[in-house]
Amino acid sequence: xxxFKDAGHxxxxxxxxxxxxxxxxxxxxxxxxxxxxxxxxxxxAAIGEIAGRPVKFAGHKACEDCHTDIVDVKMKGKHxxxxxxxxxxxxxxxxxxxxxMTPTKPDTAVLCARCHTxxxxxxxxxxxxxxxxxxxxxxxxxxxxxHSPAIDxxxxx
Amino acid sequence: xxxxxRRLLILLPAAAVAWESVxxxxxxxxxxxxxxxxxxxxxxxxxxxxGCGNCVRACQIENDVPEGYFRTWVERYHVTDENMTxxxxxxxxxxxxxxxxxxxxxGKYFFVPKxxxxxxxxxxxxxxxxxxxFVSPDGVVLIDQKYCLGCAYCVQACPYGCRYIHPEKRVAxxxxxxxxxxxxxLTTACCEACPTGARQLADLKNPNDPIHAFxxxxxxxVLKPQMATGAKVYYNDxxxxxx
Amino acid sequence: xxxxxxxxxPNEIELQWSVLIVLYPFITGLVAGAFILASLERVFLxxxxxxxxxxxxxxxxxxxxxxxxPLQLHLGHPERSPEMYFTPHSTSAMAMFGYxxxxxxxxxxxxxxxxxxxxxxxxxxxxxxxxLRLIYKVMTLGSSNISPRSLAIDEKxxxxxxxxxxxxxxxxxxxxGFIFGSIKANPWWSSPLMPVVFIFxxxxxxxxxxxxxxxxxxKMRRKAIxxxxxxxxxxxxxxxxxxxxxxxxxxxxHRIYEADESFRSLNFMVHTRLYFSHIxxxxxxxxxxxxxxxxxxxxxxxxxxxxxxxxATSGCLAMIGIxxxxxNVVIGGQxxxxxxxxxxxxxxxxxxxxxxxxxxxxxILPLIFLWILVKLLPPWPEQSLHAPAPGD
Numbered sequence: 001x002x003x004f005k006d007a008g009h010x011x012x013x014x015x016x017x018x019x020x021x022x023x024x025x026x027x028x029x030x031x032x033x034x035x036x037x038x039x040x041x042x043x044x045a046a047i048g049e050i051a052g053r054p055v056k057f058a059g060h061k062a063c064e065d066c067h068t069d070i071v072d073v074k075m076k077g078k079h080x081x082x083x084x085x086x087x088x089x090x091x092x093x094x095x096x097x098x099x100x101m102t103p104t105k106p107d108t109a110v111l112c113a114r115c116h117t118x119x120x121x122x123x124x125x126x127x128x129x130x131x132x133x134x135x136x137x138x139x140x141x142x143x144x145x146x147h148s149p150a151i152d153x154x155x156x157x
Numbered sequence: 158x159x160x161x162x163r164r165l166l167i168l169l170p171a172a173a174v175a176w177e178s179v180x181x182x183x184x185x186x187x188x189x190x191x192x193x194x195x196x197x198x199x200x201x202x203x204x205x206x207x208g209c210g211n212c213v214r215a216c217q218i219e220n221d222v223p224e225g226y227f228r229t230w231v232e233r234y235h236v237t238d239e240n241m242t243x244x245x246x247x248x249x250x251x252x253x254x255x256x257x258x259x260x261x262x263x264g265k266y267f268f269v270p271k272x273x274x275x276x277x278x279x280x281x282x283x284x285x286x287x288x289x290x291f292v293s294p295d296g297v298v299l300i301d302q303k304y305c306l307g308c309a310y311c312v313q314a315c316p317y318g319c320r321y322i323h324p325e326k327r328v329a330x331x332x333x334x335x336x337x338x339x340x341x342x343l344t345t346a347c348c349e350a351c352p353t354g355a356r357q358l359a360d361l362k363n364p365n366d367p368i369h370a371f372x373x374x375x376x377x378x379v380l381k382p383q384m385a386t387g388a389k390v391y392y393n394d395x396x397x398x399x400x
Numbered sequence: 401x402x403x404x405x406x407x408x409x410p411n412e413i414e415l416q417w418s419v420l421i422v423l424y425p426f427i428t429g430l431v432a433g434a435f436i437l438a439s440l441e442r443v444f445l446x447x448x449x450x451x452x453x454x455x456x457x458x459x460x461x462x463x464x465x466x467x468x469x470p471l472q473l474h475l476g477h478p479e480r481s482p483e484m485y486f487t488p489h490s491t492s493a494m495a496m497f498g499y500x501x502x503x504x505x506x507x508x509x510x511x512x513x514x515x516x517x518x519x520x521x522x523x524x525x526x527x528x529x530x531x532l533r534l535i536y537k538v539m540t541l542g543s544s545n546i547s548p549r550s551l552a553i554d555e556k557x558x559x560x561x562x563x564x565x566x567x568x569x570x571x572x573x574x575x576x577g578f579i580f581g582s583i584k585a586n587p588w589w590s591s592p593l594m595p596v597v598f599i600f601x602x603x604x605x606x607x608x609x610x611x612x613x614x615x616x617x618x619k620m621r622r623k624a625i626x627x628x629x630x631x632x633x634x635x636x637x638x639x640x641x642x643x644x645x646x647x648x649x650x651x652x653x654h655r656i657y658e659a660d661e662s663f664r665s666l667n668f669m670v671h672t673r674l675y676f677s678h679i680x681x682x683x684x685x686x687x688x689x690x691x692x693x694x695x696x697x698x699x700x701x702x703x704x705x706x707x708x709x710x711x712a713t714s715g716c717l718a719m720i721g722i723x724x725x726x727x728n729v730v731i732g733g734q735x736x737x738x739x740x741x742x743x744x745x746x747x748x749x750x751x752x753x754x755x756x757x758x759x760x761x762x763x764i765l766p767l768i769f770l771w772i773l774v775k776l777l778p779p780w781p782e783q784s785l786h787a788p789a790p791g792d
Contacts, residue, residue, distance in 0.1 A: 005545070086349070226410075227411055247407065284583070286489055287480075310579075313583055
């Protein structure tokens with residue numbers, strides 16, 4: 001009995017601890033997100049939030065649904081597997097509502113050079129030219145149809 | 158501290174409101190997509206890469222990547238016979254604006270596109286103290302930016318340098334493998350924009366995915382296999398000098 | 401980008417962990433070290449260091465209160481830090497920090513100090529007036545029982561708490577070492593020796609800090625320094641310093657001899673960007689010099705005045721050396737590329753949230769905490785209070 005009386009202050013200290021712990025559990029129950037732990041140690045709802053972000057590149061299928069004439073030209077040439085937005089840029093807005101924005105025509109002098117400027121660093125089989133020597137300032141599309149670039153091919157102008 | 162008291166008073170209720178949305182959670186946006194049916198990865202075909210930087214630009218547009226930070230980037234290696242293990246590497250602005258032409262032909266050159274390897278045993282998710290980054294059930298390493306503390310421990314733990322702290326959001330940021338696209342049946346922005354097919358999104362759980370045929374006939378490797386991260390970005394024809 | 405040499409992965413150019421993260425292991429190290437010094441008297445019965453017992457405990461508490469501040473300031477979202485308590489991630493080396501910290505703060509330090517001072521607190525709560533009286537009253541937790549029997553219980557419980565406190569102090573700081581040592585991606589950090597090196601360097605810095613604080617506080621109070629006490633502390637400092645230095649050299653020699661894939665890159669870094677802070681400051685100025693000085697006091701009979709000066713000098717140098725060690729670990733580990741092909745530069749800002757001035761402030765803050773604690777709970781032996789006569 002006497003020991004308990006003389007250790008009373010220790011029980012007070014312990015009591016404070018227990019109280020704090022209970023308060024912690026209470027708060028924890030409220031603040032931990034509901035979907036936390038559904039699939040693992042994370043907030044499962046975050047997956048849906050990330051999946052819900054807006055798309056900016058429409059994807060070539062969206063383009064091909066309408067621009068069938070271009071697809072026909074493209075499929076015959078060497079650029080058959082180059083997706084539309086690789087050159088024309090992100091156009092999800094245009095795909096969603098074609099009237100809301102019309103894409104600007106890329107400048108072939110810049111566009112073609114990006115891939116086809118000669119460099120020893122590029123794979124050897126890849127068609128490369130030195131733009132200055134090759135065309136002497138004449139725009140690429142004068143001779144090459146960007147959608148089917150080979151001059152002797154069906155797509156040449 | 159650069160948060161003044163007045164700003165703090167405005168911020169506190171805002172933070173409370175923000176927390177409400179964290180608690181509630183939003184439903185999945187693509188009802189036809191089943192996470193359990195996919196296991197995403199990517200194939201990088203090094204001999205096809207021409208270093209045009211299209212992927213880097215597309216990624217920055219698609220994901221609003223802040224200037225000077227990279228979710229994907231391209232490195233150019235120059236390996237000479239005398240220096241097989243210490244290559245000369247460059248990645249000016251992450252390869253976003255392409256690479257300067259080289260005319261001399263001493264040694265070999267090649268391009269290596271890099272991105273998050275979406276490791277199955279990812280060191281970055283292992284170290285996150287609060288569970289703000291995780292491997293999703295379909296195998297994509299994602300960041301819950303409403304939950305991230307911004308401690309940067311994951312940035313330190315990534316052996317590939319794929320993570321950064323977003324300068325405005327002040328949370329960790331990195332490649333999501335365009336999770337918002339692949340769950341809608343699209344490919345990633347970088348793959349969409351790649352003119353040569355050097356990058357291919359692949360679903361290892363889909364038996365009809367062309368990656369299975371490719372892996373049968375090619376010698377592929379992951380980056381830093383000694384790190385045992387279970388990396389899922391497969392490189393075809395990867396040179397031993399690549400770090 | 402300026403400051404980059406060779407090739408860095410583009411996201412690596414900017415350092416993630418600043419001077420504040422250098423400060424954090426330095427400060428927790430002081431906590432752990434000061435506590436170990438206190439436990440020398442309590443558990444290992446080294447009577448000579450008794451004059452510093454209470455001061456060491458208060459020092460540990462003052463620095464522990466400061467320890468989470470650099471972390472908080474460094475976080476991108478400090479307001480989310482309670483998540484560490486609510487959803488700690490079991491596989492993260494960092495997740496347990498909150499719990500280890502709270503355990504050490506409440507279950508070890510506060511409890512031990514409270515038990516040790518309880519008699520004084522009760523007496524002071526009767527003697528003092530006004531706000532101070534209220535503070536002491538709260539600190540008694542409403543129990544004014546200071547009967548010999550209750551004090552005997554306190555003594556016993558306090559001993560047990562100290563006993564638990566020693567592994568806890570090791571845990572607190574070894575754990576900080578593990579945060580770095582467990583990062584396999586970073587060869588400069590990844591080492592099983594890291595937690596051990598952190599513990600011993602913590603003991604060096606903590607013991608040196610308490611020794612310096614004791615000497616300067618005694619001087620300021622115009623009292624005589626207890627030379628037997630300081631001699632003993634210096635002896636312990638010397639021996640622990642030798643262990644610490646041996647461990648660090650073991651790590652270094654191991655790296656040099658193994659010379660794995662990262663060696664060329666790290667070796668170059670140590671000889672260039674880290675040369676001054678690692679070789680000059682940490683090893684020569686901060687370790688070898690104080691070790692030689694302390695060695696002299698052990699083998700040569702020096703006068704009291706000379707000994708005091710040597711102790712003060714080697715104490716200061718040891719603190720500088722340990723700070724440099726933290727700097728070289730934290731900053732050094734981020735200067736080289738994980739491609740092992742290049743190096744970046746750390747530029748410390750002056751007035752930003754993670755800048756130089758904040759770092760200085762966070763270094764001074766624990767001294768202010770300590771000053772308040774010392775005023776509130778006087779640790780000096782000659783000020784021990786006599787219980788007022790019954791009925792007072």
